[in-house]
Amino acid sequence: MLVVVVDNYDELSRDGARRVADLVRKKPDCVLGFATGGTPLGMYAELIRLHKEEGLDFSKVVTFNLDEYVGLTPSHERSYHYFMSKNLFGHINVDPRYVHIPDGAAGDVAEQCDWYEARIKQFGGIDLQILGIGANGHIAFNEPGSSLGSRTRIKTLKEKTRRNNARFFSSLEEVPKYAITMGVGTVMEAHGLLLMASGSEKADAVAATVEGPITAQYPATIVQMHRFATILIDREAGAKLQGDYSGF
Ligand code: PGA
Numbered sequence: 580m581l582v583v584v585v586d587n588y589d590e591l592s593r594d595g596a597r598r599v600a601d602l603v604r605k606k607p608d609c610v611l612g613f614a615t616g617g618t619p620l621g622m623y624a625e626l627i628r629l630h631k632e633e634g635l636d637f638s639k640v641v642t643f644n645l646d647e648y649v650g651l652t653p654s655h656e657r658s659y660h661y662f663m664s665k666n667l668f669g670h671i672n673v674d675p676r677y678v679h680i681p682d683g684a685a686g687d688v689a690e691q692c693d694w695y696e697a698r699i700k701q702f703g704g705i706d707l708q709i710l711g712i713g714a715n716g717h718i719a720f721n722e723p724g725s726s727l728g729s730r731t732r733i734k735t736l737k738e739k740t741r742r743n744n745a746r747f748f749s750s751l752e753e754v755p756k757y758a759i760t761m762g763v764g765t766v767m768e769a770h771g772l773l774l775m776a777s778g779s780e781k782a783d784a785v786a787a788t789v790e791g792p793i794t795a796q797y798p799a800t801i802v803q804m805h806r807f808a809t810i811l812i813d814r815e816a817g818a819k820l821q822g823d824y825s826g827f
Contacts, residue, residue: 580802580809580810582822583810583812583824584824585813586814587814589621592624595619595621595625595775596625599611599622604635607639608639609641611643611707612766615644615662618777619775622709622775626671630670630671637673638674639674641679642673642679643699644659645708645718645719645720646720646761647680649733649758653682653684681759688759689732689733692730704769705770706771709775710775713784714739715784716787716796717737718802720760723737723797724795725763726763726795727764727798729762729763729764730762730765731761731765733759734757736754736755770807771807774809774811776810781815782817782818784799786820788800
């Protein structure tokens, strides 16, 4: 596990985008795992800039998103389909046939989850999975208590997560109660992980993830077991780390 501490959110966004862009240039048909939430927005803006100004080519890239709310159709303005289209996919030359996001409106959720897992395998696994982290230690929608070996499935969202995400909805009541999410085991099978965190509200979660005991009560701690995990954080998010990571 490599911990990289940068000064601020802008640097975090540029550094994250550079890592993704390096992979796309090296392996134009790579499989990228994307995340939603506030953290990757700056990185997505930088990837759009790299596409528009430097010709970064996504035409052969395959993408898999971590999760989607159950009950929201892809066109719903609060769905993660909509989020990705608005903040990234609508501005780069990714091929829609290669874009995968769980269908939150699927009639048969179990079948949708099995299909998602099979589809990831069909493309040879995810080369680089981008991850945010919840203040409660969740990754994707794997809330505290999630099995560390779990696969793509439906999860009930914790009240704290619903409250955090209410900022994207007009009221708390509107925030869905369930989501389809890649499992912790699914995430851990990605060949590389890039976990990003910014701001002091993530400092406890980052300290537990990097230096705490591995526990299902803090699903993000499992990334300590990954050989190719990079934890990319800004100074505020790293403020509660005990170790010195300045050498990297
Ligand atoms: P955030 O969410 O990027 O909006 O902080 C991260 C997460 O909840 O996984």
